[in-house]
Amino acid sequence: MIPGGGQPNMQQLLQQAQKMQQDLAAAQQELADTDVEGSAGGGLVKATVSGSGELKGLAIDPKAVDPEDTETLADLVLAAVRDANATAQELQQQKLGPLAQGLGGMPGLPF
Numbered sequence: 404m405i406p407g408g409g410q411p412n413m414q415q416l417l418q419q420a421q422k423m424q425q426d427l428a429a430a431q432q433e434l435a436d437t438d439v440e441g442s443a444g445g446g447l448v449k450a451t452v453s454g455s456g457e458l459k460g461l462a463i464d465p466k467a468v469d470p471e472d473t474e475t476l477a478d479l480v481l482a483a484v485r486d487a488n489a490t491a492q493e494l495q496q497q498k499l500g501p502l503a504q505g506l507g508g509m510p511g512l513p514f
Contacts, residue, residue, distance in 0.1 A: 423502060430498040431455070439494060441486025443479045450483040454494045458484060 434454030442449045447467035451460035461483070467476055 427499065427502045430502055434491075434495060434498055437494065439487055439490040441483050441488070441490055443482035443486060448476075448479040448483040450480070450487040452484070452487040452491050454491050454498070456488055456491045456495075458487075 435457075437454035438451050438459055439454060440449055440451050444467055447464040449462040450458065451462075452458050461480065463476070463480070467479055469475065
């Protein structure tokens with residue numbers, strides 16, 4: 404039998420929830436501060452995004468620029484950005500996945 408009439412210790416649960424929220428906020432900040440890179444065309448186009456998915460930079464090798472074929476360049480840019488975003492999402496899963504799962508079990512929290 405649980406001491407205190409079978410009720411869980413609410414203070415302890417609240418402290419645990421606060422700690423998990425702080426850990427989640429810290430992980431989100433770490434993601435925002437981490438840059439990841441994606442590339443396409445064998446490195447002719449490189450995109451840099453934050454771990455939270457914000458496009459931060461785009462580098463295009465002059466060899467990729469053909470004024471007669473801007474469509475290929477556009478495709479390379481899209482592919483590089485998608486590649487960088489996929490890496491950012493993997494990083495998000497690594498950092499936030501375990502924390503979000505832990506918070507999901509807490510009643511009253513929007514996860």
